[in-house]
Amino acid sequence: MSSDITATTAGEQSPSEAADSTQSAAPANPVVRFLSTGFGRNLGLIIALLLLCVVGFATAGDRFASADNLLTILRLGSVIGVVSIGMTFVISGGGIDLSVGAIVALSSVWATTLATQQMAADLHWVVMVFTAIAVGAGCGLINGLLVAYGRVAPFIATLAMLASARGLAEIIAQRRTQIIRDRDFITFFGGSAFGIPVLVIIFVLVAVTGWVLLNRTTFGRRTLAIGGNPEAARLAGIRVQRQTAMLYVLLGVACGIAAVMLMARTTTGTSTHGMLYELDAIAAVVIGGTLLSGGRGTIVGTVLGVLIFTTLTNVFTLNNLDTSTQAVAKGIIIVAAVLLQQRVAGRHQSSG
Amino acid sequence: MKNTRTRSALVAAFAGLALVVTGCTSNDPQTTDTAADDTANDAGTSDSTADDGGDAAGAGSGNDEVGDTVVIGFSGPAADHGWLAAINSSATGAAEQYEDIDLRVAEGTNDPSQQIALVETFINDGVDAIVLLPTDGAALTEVAMRAMQAGIPVVNVDREFSSEFAARTTILGDNYGMGVSAGTYACQLIEDEGISDPVIAEIAGIDSLPLTQDRSQGFEDALAECDQTVDNRVAAEFTVESGERVTSNLLQAAPEIDIIWNHDDDQGVGVMAALDNAGRDEMKLIGGAGSANAMRWIQEGRMEATVLYPPTQAADGIKLARLLAQGKGMSDLVQVEVPRRIVLNAPVVNADNVEEYMDLGFES
Incomplete structure (x- = not known):
């Protein structure tokens, strides 16, 4: 987590700059300066995404470029997108969370039990939303306490949560699919406002909130500081343990929101929801340009990462290609995107 | 019952904490209802068959009468979706019908080496018969063969071993036949509908499984x-979630679909959600497996049909194992011995x- 390299990088830059530039000395060349901005570092991803869109348009034509299809891509990306934004915070803060998929499953199950649905029918469907988010936050709190105060390695603490949260979800749901009876809930989240699906609006809101939180608040600066060098952060007066715990709670809340979105999309809550979300989210975050070792995070990169994977699946389906080919392409995209990014970063370093 | 102690402990600890976080929620009404119903039904069947003895129309012999008590070991994959959960409950349900069955259910697992260890435990315990739904047929063949050599008859359910010698009897659904149907x-x-130039779509299950390939092959051959x-x-x-995801993309790929065959009714809930989300209902939807949800949709007219792949084969496996262990044959057949396949x-x-x-129909 706090290797020598990241320690020196973090030492050279103030936490406030960490989000915007990789080096403290701003290069004179305007091209290089452009590349060192957030947008510049995301250039590789934007190129990859544009390439995918070109391929999609060339092979599927109007079926790809239709407004309907673009909204489908966004809607499919929105659930994993919300999880990935939460994951960006935990990874920037030097942690990792393997339990996100299991938390989504547990939240969705807990929020759709007969008891909860009955309460929702008596009061309002907001009860279900509240339950899902509260369960997510609770799981996140347990993760956070174990990691920050119990000093359990994040990998292990969240691995334990992965096993037990899905297990508990299976016990509660008795391995059955719980169908949501409240049509108002489905209609609200499944509907659109101003022609944009509510799910996509939620994703955008979460992304914007995440961006502001990470780049424009002390909370975000503290996050990057403890991810870059926890010891330096502690000496600077940051309460590292509390900050770490809060990051996991934040991710838990994101998982709860994702569970609500998934419930609306599938009209169900079940223990099989969110299978392998941890890997999808980590992949999106890392190809987005967030350092797996912590200390640097980018919300825009994460959103682009999510969109790349969702668009890829969509283009493959439009062309009627099988899932195995898709898996190979996914692997190549991960490597290509990271290599592209490194080239951009490398050019920056050699000239700067 | 399927969790190890450690896992249960973790779950329990976690459950305790989580209860503090939010108010207690439960599924109790559903639990008690269905569980009670199931047991009541099962008890009813077993009572009536026991009372009727040999002269019931379908029975034909006294096979259901109480015989020597036999110990049957049952091992299957982790019940992570409705169909596999139904496999487990149908197996235990069948065992409860008979006073002379002592059923030992091994913890469900998706790890072949773990399942091999579980079967080895059965062999060491000297059970009278083993009913095995392997996580992977080929991987469990060797240990099943060892059980057979130790004189324990093995009943192979659903996923086939790679050797004929590994099982005394094999009972399985017909995956290729499902596709053909x-x-x-x-x-x-x-x-019948006189559709010219129909657009036919297929929503398969996990593509790397032989059973999915068999189903697709059967479908293709029948369409040919x-x-x-x-x-x-x-x-x-x-899974529901994956069903929704792939169907949303599929609907974009094909603006007009006449017929969809969806391999599995568990994921069918997601397929249905995607159709609703997109407001598409022009196609005839055919399902697979035969969940209670699917049957209700057929009754409501929202789904055209479903092809059965019954989870009750585990119950049949238990019944066959009992007959094997007690040295009985199948009463409706002339043969003295239980068939091989x-x-x-x-x-x-x-x-x-x-x-x-x-x-x-099973509740998924």
């Missing part, structure tokens, strides 16, 4: 009989016969 039904629909091909094919993962039929359930099959 679905394809034949699709051909029939095309003819009426000169049709699958126009769009996607593969989900037997039983392949279940894959009938199509539609609006015409759904009432008849409703009881076989």
Whole structure:
């Protein structure tokens, strides 16, 4: 987590700059300066995404470029997108969370039990939303306490949560699919406002909130500081343990929101929801340009990462290609995107 | 009951904490209802068959009468979706019908080496018969063969071993037959409705499993009989979420679909959600497996049909194991011995016969 390299990088830059530039000395060349901005570092991803869109348009034509299809891509990306934004915070803060998929499953199950649905029918469907988010936050709190105060390695603490949260979800749901009876809930989240699906609006809101939180608040600066060098952060007066715990709670809340979105999309809550979300989210975050070792995070990169994977699946389906080919392409995209990014970063370093 | 102690402890600890976080929620009404109903039904059946003894019309012999108590070991994959959960409950349900069965259920697992260890435990305990639904047929063949050599008859359920010598009896659903049934039904629909140039889509299950490949092959072969091909094919993962995801993309790929065959009714809940989200209902949806949800949709007219792949084969496996261990044959057959191989039929359930099959539908 706090290797020598990241320690020196973090030492050279103030936490406030960490989000915007990789080096403290701003290069004179305007091209290089452009590349060192957030947008510049995301250039590789934007190129990859544009390439995918070109391929999609060339092979599927109007079926790809239709407004309907673009909204489908966004809607499919929105659930994993919300999880990935939460994951960006935990990874920037030097942690990792393997339990996100299991938390989504547990939240969705807990929020759709007969008891909860009955309460929702008596009061309002907001009860279900509240339950899902509260369960997510609770799981996140347990993760956070174990990691920050119990000093359990994040990998292990969240691995334990992965096993037990899905297990508990299976016990509660008795391995059955719980169908949501409240049509108002489905209609609200499944509907659109101003022609944009509510799910996509939620994703955008979460992304914007995440961006502001990470780049424009002390909370975000503290996050990057403890991810870059926890010891330096502690000496600077940051309460590292509390900050770490809060990051996991934040991710838990994101998982709860994702569970609500998934419930609306599938009209169900079940223990099989969110299978392998941890890997999808980590992949999106890392190809987005967030350092797996912590200390640097980018919300825009994460959103682009999510969109790349969702668009890829969509283009493959439009062309009627099988899932195995898709898996190979996914692997190549991960490597290509990271290599592209490194080239951009490398050019920056050699000239700067 | 399927969790190790450590896992249960973790779950318990976590559950305790989580209860503090939010108010207590439960599924109790559903739990007690269905569980009570199930046991009541089962008890009813066993009582009546016991009372009727040998003279009941279907029984034909005294096979259901209490015999020597036999110990049967049952091991299957982790019940992570509705169909596999139904496999487990049908196995335990069958065992509860008989006073002379002492059923030992091993913890469900998706790890072949773990399952091998569980079967080895059965062998060491010297059970009278083993019913095995392998996580992977080929991987469990060797240990099943060892059980057979130790004189313990093995009943192979659903996923086949790679050797004939590894099981005394094999009972399995017909995956290829499922595809054929679905394809034949699709051909029939095309003819009856006079659809010209139909767009046919297929939503498969996990593509790397042999059973998925068999189903797809059967579908393709049957469609070839009426000169049709699958126009769009996607593969989900037997989960609701994956069903919704791949179907949303599929609907974009094909603006007009006439017939969809979805391999699995568990993921079918997601397929249905995606159709609703997109406001598409122009196609005839054919399902697979035969969940209670699917049967209800057929009754409501939201789904055309489903092809059965009954989870009750585990119950049949237990019954066969009991007969083997007690040295009995199947009473309806002339043969003295239990047959080597039983392949279940894959009938199509539609609006015409759904009432008849409703009881076989499993809650997913």
